Amino acid sequence: MSAPVAKPADLVTVNIDGKEIAVPKGTNVIEAARLVNVDVPHYCYHPKLSVVGNCRMCLIEMGMPAVDPATKAPIIDPATGKQKINWIPRPQIGCGTNVSPGLHVKTTSPMVKDAREGVMEFLLINHPLDCPICDQAGECKLQEQSTGYGRGYSRFIEQKNVKPKRTQLGPRVVLDDERCILCSRCIRFSKEVAKDDVLGFIDRGSYSTLTCYPGKELKNNYSLNTVDICPVGALTSTDFRFKMRVWFLKQTNSIDTETSVGANTVVWSREGVIYRITPRRNDAVNDTWMADSGRVLYKQVQAADRLTAVQINGNDSALDIAVNTAAELFKAAPGAVAVVGSGRSSVEEQFLTKQLAAALKAAVVLVSRVGEGDGLLVSADRNPNVRGALVTGLISALPSSQPTGLAADIDAGKVRVVVAINEDLAAAGLTAAQLTKVSVVYLGTHKNATSDAAKVVIPTLTVFEKSGAFVNQQFRLQKFLKAIPAVAGATDDLVVLARLVAAAGGATVAGDLAGVWKSLAAAVPALGAVTFANLPETGLLLDAAPFAALPFAEGATLHFKPTAKA
Amino acid sequence: MPAPEQRRIIFQHIDEPGYSNDLACYVKHGGYEVLKQALTRQPQELIDEVKKSGLRGRGGAGFPCGVKWGLVDRKSGKPIYLIVNADESEPGTFKDRYIIHQDPHQLIEGTMISCFANNVQQAYIYIRGEFPHGARILETALAEARAAGFVGQNICGTNYSCDIFVHRGAGAYICGEETGLIESLEGKRANPRIKPPYFPAVLGLYQCPTIVNNVETLCHVKYIAEHGGEAFAKIGTPNNTGTRVFCVSGHVQRPGYYEFPAGTITLGQLLNEVCGGPLPGRTFKAVIPGGSSAKILRFGERFKGKRKVGADLVDYDWGVEDVPMDFDSLGMIGTMGGSGGVIVMDDSVNMVEALANINAFYSHESCGQCTPCREGSLWMKKITTRMVHGQARAEDAALLKGVADQIPGRTICAFGEACSWPTQSFIAKFGDEFKQYPETKKTKAADSRVLV
Numbered sequence A: 001m002s003a004p005v006a007k008p009a010d011l012v013t014v015n016i017d018g019k020e021i022a023v024p025k026g027t028n029v030i031e032a033a034r035l036v037n038v039d040v041p042h043y044c045y046h047p048k049l050s051v052v053g054n055c056r057m058c059l060i061e062m063g064m065p066a067v068d069p070a071t072k073a074p075i076i077d078p079a080t081g082k083q084k085i086n087w088i089p090r091p092q093i094g095c096g097t098n099v100s101p102g103l104h105v106k107t108t109s110p111m112v113k114d115a116r117e118g119v120m121e122f123l124l125i126n127h128p129l130d131c132p133i134c135d136q137a138g139e140c141k142l143q144e145q146s147t148g149y150g151r152g153y154s155r156f157i158e159q160k161n162v163k164p165k166r167t168q169l170g171p172r173v174v175l176d177d178e179r180c181i182l183c184s185r186c187i188r189f190s191k192e193v194a195k196d197d198v199l200g201f202i203d204r205g206s207y208s209t210l211t212c213y214p215g216k217e218l219k220n221n222y223s224l225n226t227v228d229i230c231p232v233g234a235l236t237s238t239d240f241r242f243k244m245r246v247w248f249l250k251q252t253n254s255i256d257t258e259t260s261v262g263a264n265t266v267v268w269s270r271e272g273v274i275y276r277i278t279p280r281r282n283d284a285v286n287d288t289w290m291a292d293s294g295r296v297l298y299k300q301v302q303a304a305d306r307l308t309a310v311q312i313n314g315n316d317s318a319l320d321i322a323v324n325t326a327a328e329l330f331k332a333a334p335g336a337v338a339v340v341g342s343g344r345s346s347v348e349e350q351f352l353t354k355q356l357a358a359a360l361k362a363a364v365v366l367v368s369r370v371g372e373g374d375g376l377l378v379s380a381d382r383n384p385n386v387r388g389a390l391v392t393g394l395i396s397a398l399p400s401s402q403p404t405g406l407a408a409d410i411d412a413g414k415v416r417v418v419v420a421i422n423e424d425l426a427a428a429g430l431t432a433a434q435l436t437k438v439s440v441v442y443l444g445t446h447k448n449a450t451s452d453a454a455k456v457v458i459p460t461l462t463v464f465e466k467s468g469a470f471v472n473q474q475f476r477l478q479k480f481l482k483a484i485p486a487v488a489g490a491t492d493d494l495v496v497l498a499r500l501v502a503a504a505g506g507a508t509v510a511g512d513l514a515g516v517w518k519s520l521a522a523a524v525p526a527l528g529a530v531t532f533a534n535l536p537e538t539g540l541l542l543d544a545a546p547f548a549a550l551p552f553a554e555g556a557t558l559h560f561k562p563t564a565k566a
Numbered sequence B: 001m002p003a004p005e006q007r008r009i010i011f012q013h014i015d016e017p018g019y020s021n022d023l024a025c026y027v028k029h030g031g032y033e034v035l036k037q038a039l040t041r042q043p044q045e046l047i048d049e050v051k052k053s054g055l056r057g058r059g060g061a062g063f064p065c066g067v068k069w070g071l072v073d074r075k076s077g078k079p080i081y082l083i084v085n086a087d088e089s090e091p092g093t094f095k096d097r098y099i100i101h102q103d104p105h106q107l108i109e110g111t112m113i114s115c116f117a118n119n120v121q122q123a124y125i126y127i128r129g130e131f132p133h134g135a136r137i138l139e140t141a142l143a144e145a146r147a148a149g150f151v152g153q154n155i156c157g158t159n160y161s162c163d164i165f166v167h168r169g170a171g172a173y174i175c176g177e178e179t180g181l182i183e184s185l186e187g188k189r190a191n192p193r194i195k196p197p198y199f200p201a202v203l204g205l206y207q208c209p210t211i212v213n214n215v216e217t218l219c220h221v222k223y224i225a226e227h228g229g230e231a232f233a234k235i236g237t238p239n240n241t242g243t244r245v246f247c248v249s250g251h252v253q254r255p256g257y258y259e260f261p262a263g264t265i266t267l268g269q270l271l272n273e274v275c276g277g278p279l280p281g282r283t284f285k286a287v288i289p290g291g292s293s294a295k296i297l298r299f300g301e302r303f304k305g306k307r308k309v310g311a312d313l314v315d316y317d318w319g320v321e322d323v324p325m326d327f328d329s330l331g332m333i334g335t336m337g338g339s340g341g342v343i344v345m346d347d348s349v350n351m352v353e354a355l356a357n358i359n360a361f362y363s364h365e366s367c368g369q370c371t372p373c374r375e376g377s378l379w380m381k382k383i384t385t386r387m388v389h390g391q392a393r394a395e396d397a398a399l400l401k402g403v404a405d406q407i408p409g410r411t412i413c414a415f416g417e418a419c420s421w422p423t424q425s426f427i428a429k430f431g432d433e434f435k436q437y438p439e440t441k442k443t444k445a446a447d448s449r450v451l452v
Helices: A029-035 A110-125 A141-149 A185-193 A224-229 A292-300 A319-332 A347-360 A386-391 A404-411 A432-437 A449-453 A493-503 A513-523 B023-028 B033-038 B043-053 B065-070 B096-102 B104-117 B132-147 B178-185 B215-227 B229-234 B267-274 B327-332 B351-365 B371-389 B396-405 B415-443
Strands: A011-016 A019-024 A059-065 A085-087 A104-106 A173-175 A199-202 A209-212 A235-237 A250-255 A264-270 A273-279 A337-340 A363-365 A417-421 A439-444 A456-459 A468-471 A476-480 B081-086 B122-127 B163-168 B210-214 B243-250 B256-261 B284-288 B302-309 B312-319 B341-346
Touching (some): A011 A029, A059 A110, A085 A104, A185 A224, A224 A235, A250 A476, A273 A292, A319 A439, A319 A456, A319 A493, A347 A363, A347 A417, A347 A468, A347 A493, A347 A513, A386 A468, A404 A432, A432 A449, A439 A449, A439 A493, B023 B104, B033 B215, B043 B065, B043 B104, B043 B215, B065 B215, B081 B104, B081 B178, B096 B104, B096 B215, B104 B132, B104 B163, B104 B215, B122 B178, B178 B210, B210 B215, B215 B229, B243 B267, B267 B284, B267 B341, B284 B351, B302 B327, B351 B371, B371 B396, B371 B415
Parallel strands (some): A011 A104, A337 A363, A337 A417, A417 A439, B081 B210, B122 B163, B243 B341
Antiparallel strands (some): A011 A019, A059 A085, A059 A104, A199 A209, A250 A264, A264 A273, A468 A476, B243 B256
16 A cells, blocks of 8 residues: 655554564554565455454464563563563454554464464365366465465365355356355445445355345446455456456556546456456555446457448548548648547547647537546546646637537538547537538547548547556546557557648657657646656646636546535 | 352342342332432442452453443543343353343343443343343333333433343344444444454444443442442452352253352362262263353363462362362363353263264354354364264364364454364363264264254
């Protein structure tokens, strides 16, 4: 856990396996040990949930420096010349013990080893040990910790408990109760984070069984987080189970594009195919959570309506011809071109969109996309990067949901060519009649009414096939990386935009990430010191002050409070 | 040495002919006079009397009651709750049941005095689910007391108000553990809480300071309020003051409940003289002196060591019969006074089968929250059940010990000790019998009833 920066007075010095470390008050022993690279194995403890101390895996030996009860003077051990440590004769839980000054911890003593071996043996006696067919294999804490801390053999010859298998807890989560080690993480998550108290234990003792309350379902939009935090294979994702062994998957850092929260994610792929998306911890943005709705976005990569061929007037063509056609259209309508940019484009793309608009002397319209926020990780603004457009100067006011100005200009004949960048103009409110009045140059990923009506269609990439950065609602600049190669027929947005800038008669601009960042840093003072390579994994908070007066759509969400509107 | 006379303080009227559990009878015998008198005193004075008395909790742990009251956080500004632990579930213990059934007003009076002493405005009697009759009696008694102004608003015409509610458990041993009880009272599963931070004296019921006392303990408080802490401390032996109710069950001639000044009677006197000795033709084999979770004692073993008498250390060399029945002496010989439930087994008992029975109970009652107790208790039960009803192996004794050793001291609550001490002590004391059990079984028919 990246603890908040503490004043020296709030620091407590503790000794873990002989290593001294100063940690903030209120840190528990597991987190303190992590800071000195000491692993304290645990199952039920989760840094973002309440502490229940029920798995007993984090039992460790603790002691406090001895003082004379009467004088409070330290008692010195004559053998070492150091203050004597009064070791507590029974092991204590690391998760439930917060540091106190002088606390001494042993994580490798015989007592600790024995306690861990005991707990591991107990956890495994009624566990089905069906790792060969279990989806959790490879990322299972039970596997890892029995290898690391278990005894290596079993003394259990009795019948194992029998419990329900394959319980469908909700539309996206399947439960195998025999694998469950009753850590209660999922119960606490549902209650404390998702605020949807539907899970609980029934029965007692070793027969305790996780289940949904009668008549309830685990169907909230955060249900898959229970799968992520399940330390074993008890909760599995209906979408992912039986699809792929996790050790075959490549992990790529990415950003959830469904809203302006910008939840940090990991995209898991193999050989160009994405299998799942999971949250990536960022304590300033999404903690360790993400919404279920963001996890299925990878399906758009191979969707049936994906655009995979450059088209001119509906006929397959090539990029060079398409760019030339666009250039002719631009030339034929000087001063009558409009650019529809997107709050879903990356910062880099928005910067090139701005160059394009400048070269065309065209007005830029963005389409807003506002829904209802859930107060957690789905914000009201469903565009991931409206603030990127503000930072790059593509727009100076917030977009409206209806491009009424553009519609009027089309009707008045003032606009004859529209460059639409991944925005469906029909969905945004233009009528079919209006679309027929203009020549549309469409850059986008999926087929829609606008691509159907467009004169020029240039397929571009989804967020999973390219790298870039978004600015989230906190004005945090966060990067996403290319997880898989582009589908055949689609071209990187930056390449297309750079070529269109040239076609519009603008100056030559770089069409690669590093090149764009060079010009971005030069053109946008707020990004002066940034390069894509040095952008931290957890993002970079930009100055929001210049935009404080704008009436943003977002309400409060996790780690975000909207500034009071005037 | 002949056994001392019983001294009935708590059980003064239990089984007394003509004594009924209604208010009129209680008042006729001087009831609620102590409460009236206590209400005229300073609360702190009453707390000091309890501290002076040296009263130790009668629920099992023997924690000093005055110290418990002293730990209560009185500066938090939050209300202080008092809970009467009437979840008497320890096998072999049946003292609180008689108080509730036959003398409920004694408990109510003791509770009200304790509430007044601790500035409590709301008390609960948490009674185990298996005591429906007791719950009805308490409800009736409370209604009577409320009508007579001994409970509720402006008690006995004073400014002090405090109400008592009866809450019935749903049938779980773990609800006797104070933090499990509090969870249950709050309407949740009775999963005991981790301590720290949830010490009831600071963060108890509804996260408020809470006192949880046993039924018998609160009855003793009434006696202390009446006669003073010093008078109470004179009963029994130093550090084991007052009387203790022993519930003797099993293979003796006269099982039942007997109240003696703590530490004045030995286990041998209790069993041989008071309870009439073993059944005809039998001999004592083993005894569990403080409820089924206490460690078992084997007749014939000897305990040697030094103990404090006054300021001196004196040697002791006791057989099981010589052990004085008090918290400290029983603690010294490796078991405990616990709840006072004395379970006697004679030579007709096979220890493997006895342990199988105890293990069946504890595995059924483990709440299932923390791993060692949840898995260990059921594993031990599966082993002993298999030994009795299936295949017994000579190595099972070592396995049982190995499993039991992995439990105590590593769990959230004391249930870990409660469920593992029987196995540990049975194996330690009767290990030979466990090793021989595969042979024994060849000639001995197992009990036809299969254990739960």
